[in-house]
């Protein structure tokens with residue numbers, strides 16, 4: 001194994017589990033491993049520039065320390081170098097289109113097909129072979145870690161391979177919302193529209209996050225129509241089918257249901273074994289049948305966990321210079337399951353989701369002064385959700401929402417509670433927001 005690179009994958013995914021996607025994509029994912037020095041216990045990492053280094057030092061060193069310790073069972077000093085200091089050229093990022101992220105490992109070749117995903121796989125392959133002619137839109141849904149993103153990228157990569165000039169645009173549902181809010185704020189809507197409406201293929205991951213967000217849905221509706229009318233391919237993924245995204249506008253729901261809806265289900269035993277063996281082969285790791293079966297019998301519902309287990313086993317066997325045993329597999333599985341516990345819901349995440357839903361900034365919600373009706377309504381809802389999803393006391397909630405008295409907090413909770421009993425639409429909106437907050 002190219003040891004540090006593989007170990008770094010584990011370290012960065014450990015960090016990813018602990019922070020938001022935005023923080024991960026902005027800060028951690030742009031770090032590259034350089035080398036490990038076991039004599040001085042120093043991990044040398046490359047950061048894109050000095051500004052990046054300062055932010056990592058200020059905010060992410062404790063997390064990186066924790067991650068190194070979790071993966072290596074050993075403490076490392078972290079030394080951050082810019083590419084110039086490390087004396088290497090800045091890596092060129094592979095891009096399909098300027099702001100579009102791509103993932104070159106996610107191809108049809110690396111996707112294992114079994115009864116649980118063969119329908120979705122066939123639909124994706126048809127779309128990739130005949131963009132805009134097979135199914136448009138294609139809507140993929142299924143639980144977390146079952147290969148939706150992999151298939152989405154596989155479509156993008158395959159189309160790009162056969163049609164190098166096509167503009168392929170990949171975006172996550174909540175990033176679409178963030179970008180839209182930012183473009184509105186900076187009066188850059190024309191640019192925003194141009195970017196999405198110029199796409200030949202639009203791939204949207206986790207579309208459920210746009211549910212309930214009025215201006216995002218409005219904008220997406222027009223983007224969708226413009227592309228669809230121009231016979232451009234659209235593929236969407238979600239953790240649930242359109243009819244279960246209750247806060248989705250009816251007109252969007254009917255667009256999403258217009259052509260093919262395909263689901264991915266948890267893999268059966270044979271497919272799990274095939275996935276474990278393939279991932280092990282890719283990492284050049286020798287796993288006995290007994291170990292493969294042991295893993296497949298314990299991890300049944302999430303392919304990301306299967307993959308994480310194999311990667312961790314590889315790192316462990318490399319570092320300890322020994323073959324995986326049933327004992328080490330047991331430990332690794334326990335670790336993987338532990339790391340997969342959803343992170344605790346934070347007030348910051350709640351405020352973020354509510355603010356995005358109502359098209360305002362988090363500060364609007366926490367600011368002491370604003371008494372505008374829509375702002376105070378959003379604030380009441382954020383307070384209500386905080387009470388529902390955290391163990392904070394009303395006093396603590398008050399102080400996290402700009403130093404409000406606990407009676408004000410109680411007022412918000414009662415008011416929203418009553419509103420939810422009377423108003424089905426608000427109830428669905430709040431339920432969806434809570435789901436998004438918990439799933440993030």
Ligand SMILES: Nc1ncnc2c1ncn2[C@@H]1O[C@H](COP(=O)(O)OP(=O)(O)OP(=O)(O)O)[C@@H](O)[C@H]1O
Nearest residue numbers: 110111112143144145146147148149150303304307
């Ligand atoms: N059939 C498969 N064959 C090989 N690898 C797979 C398969 N399905 C999933 N994987 C791998 O499992 C990991 C998780 O898959 P992916 O991110 O696509 O899941 P997802 O359904 O998009 O999850 P989420 O909803 O949490 O984003 C990826 O690394 C992917 O490559």
